[in-house]
Amino acid sequence: MATNSKEYDFRQIEPHWQSFWEKNQSFKAVADPSRPKYYILDMFPYPSGTGLHIGHPEGYTATDILARYKRARGFNVLHPIGWDAFGLPAEQHAVKTGTHPAANTQNNITNFRRQIKALGFSYDWEREVDTTDPKYFRWTQWIFLQLFRKGLAYVDERPVWWCPELRTVLANEEVVDGKSEVGGFPVERRNLRQWVLRITAYAEQLIDGLKDVDWPESTKRMQEAWIGRSEGAEVLFKLEDATLGDLKIFTTRPDTLFGCTYMVLAPEHPLVAALTTAAQREAVEAYRRKTAAKSDVDRMSEADKEKSGVFTGSHAINPINGARVPVWIADYVLMGYGTGAIMAVPAHDERDFAFAKQYHLPIPRVIAAADGSDELPYTGDGTLINSPGYDGLAWPEAKNKISADLAARGIGKGTVNYKLRDWLFSRQRYWGEPFPIAWVNEADYRTAAALRQDLPAQPVTFVEQGVTQYALPLPDAALPLVLPEVQSYLPSGTGESPLANVTAWLEIWLEVRTGASVPATQAKPSGAAWVRARRETNTMPQWAGSCWYYLRYLDPANSAAFASPEALKYWDVPDLYVGGAEHAVLHLLYARFWHKVLFDLGLVPQSEPFKKLFHQGIILGEDGVKMSKSRGNIVSPDTIIDSHGTDTLRLYLMFLGPLEAMKPWSMQQIEGVHRFLQKIWRECLDLDGNVNAKIADGEVDAPETLRLLHETIKKVGEDIEGLRYNTAISQMMILGNALQKAPQVSRGTLRIFLQLLAPFAPHLAEELWDRLGGAPSVMTAPWPTHDPARLAVTEFKLVVQVNGKHRGELLVPAEITEAAALALATAHPKVAPFLAGKPVKRVVHVPRKILNIVVEVPSTGNL
């Protein structure tokens, strides 16, 4: 039932149809194996306190248009939304105000939900997920336990940013120029106990899988570069002091082994102390202290500055030629990559070259440049020189041969290294998923191991003050482990999370089979399965909840599994995933990692989670720069919905330009699309709100109008499939203008027009569809199909060129021959003068497009 508004009163019409959809559950998705499904996913938002940003509706409108279109094409569409609601801002707000972060989070969600509903998106609200809901994070914890059991989670000391003034750990992005972003206090590196996920075990699979997905090439390349696979060899160098064993290095260039004139160890390398001679000890120790005080960031920012390092006093033996080479330490070699030790070949490596110059080390050339140049360092192709036994070989050949020779001697083997590091998976925070882990002593762990089948093959341990602690997972039945109430959301002050202050929750008696617990201050319950335990105080990072939410949408209320096998099979993974390019690496890599683990465990049917990915572009402020509070150029969707309506906002966001482009907002341009919608309203209804008198039943449309209609059906459909909404809208404007100029329009034509418009401006389309006698909803009408016969033309405009220059046009029959066209062209009054007296050299005829007559140009002597 439509409204009775006489003019385009979007303030009445839009809420009216939104409540119609809600009442009719128009977007509810029900699994139905007899129908083809289409799963279209948005990156779910973090519900911030500032509300929706104009960038949100850009991506969400794009997916909504496709969702509505696919429904009209007969697909069973799954289009869900939810909240990535754990996160730092809510926690900081809690620290400031003392209110529970959950309360603030729920307020923000309520506001986001209101804003998103006002935009008229066709989400199935019954599938809404909230990562902070224990019913949701129960399964986040459960998946973590699967990783834990598989040996993919471990505990290690890792350096983190610590701010003594704020008494808290800071994330990398909260540290700016060595100071805390909040307050500007100095920060330092501190080693703290951290959970780490073994994502490196999946490095190869994560690269391989990229071959099978339809993603932007740039995003695939970024992930590839992030994983950073490189093939090379590990080579053993004997140390001069044979009691110290061998020094293992990694190189991608074994062919340059003869050019090695020194070795470099990372300052943290375990052999450094033993290698350092008495004479060098003081200098080495000083250098190591200096390096330890620096962060990775400092080490990086000094990258382009001078190299630095210290000689250890010891020497190693080059296995290829027995040469005695000095061993140095330098911070340009990183302990975290390869073996933390390199052979330096200054002639053919920029970094080694800079270092050798600095410390006056020899730089012998062993690769002759292909172009004969003698500039150093030289890192290009060439053939070996100064390499007895290998001289004259091209370097790839030499690489193979030297590798093989070293392997035969048992002192080298081919290796693959990755830049990818294991994933630091814990935060010293309150507002995150608690780890379902309790720490126990060795004897109690043995007790548990005897009673349970679900512990990892190797126990996860951590040595604290000389005592080895064992990580005991809670049994599945004990999930979710919820956050305790705390007195203060401030960190503990020791670098541990606020959870470390909650003694009754933290120090417990634990029943190892059921996960039941009582505070340790109470008497120990009787029974051999009760042990003394301390809960894990870290919480999971915000990435955790977003790693698998697309699976929960399939079956959001399931309390027996994260999703049923039937739901996983029917809905499958998203057919399209739309979100910002800022998640190109982290979120999209982490989620792929989890999905592959679930696949290997037989818990999901496919090895990649996101078959097709698209990044919407950024919308800049009217001043052409990124929207920000400080610039005051932020546009709020609420304001525009109030002034122009959500249909106008949706249409304008899509009309701005290509979806993937970065483009500026313009308040003037939005008037254009608003006028277009008003024009359509007037085409359908007169000033009294009655059906426009020019609308007639029957065949009243001119043939050219019908052709345009069918061209538009074709183009709009194709453009929606290709996410080219800007050109789809411009085609609809062309048709709208033509209908306006026609003296009469058939009701059928107008109704098709409204169907095409419906995915873009659904409220207006519903209203006018109803007012023109359509029922019960424009969305239930099947998508129109174009009739190819209507597109046929009998004659067309042929462009005539002379020597490639446009000289005239001919209206000719569709199937004209080249000879006939040439005859017409030579007689053409605008063309003839350019042909007069000049012999025709050649004629190029592209049927239906162009006729180019190439003639001899008499030389004019001088130009």
Add this chain to the structure above:
RNA sequence: GCCCGGAUGGCGGAAUUGGCAGACGCAACGGACUCAAAAUCCGUCGCCCUCUAAAGGCGUGGGGGUUCGAGUCCCCCUCCGGGCACCA
């Protein structure tokens, strides 16, 4: 430094496999309607030359090339945006 992406009127942008550059929209200008304004409708709208027009010339960041024909393909360069950055 390395790897991507981009540059088209006053503005946002359009242009199958190379085939009428500037669709569509904004702004601007002229006209109709109106007492007037808004709204709406009709028209003009890349630059140069020209009284206007006809006709012509130039034109897709810059320079070269391939081609009957280049916004589109190739080489070099400038600027802008994004990512990575001592990974041996």
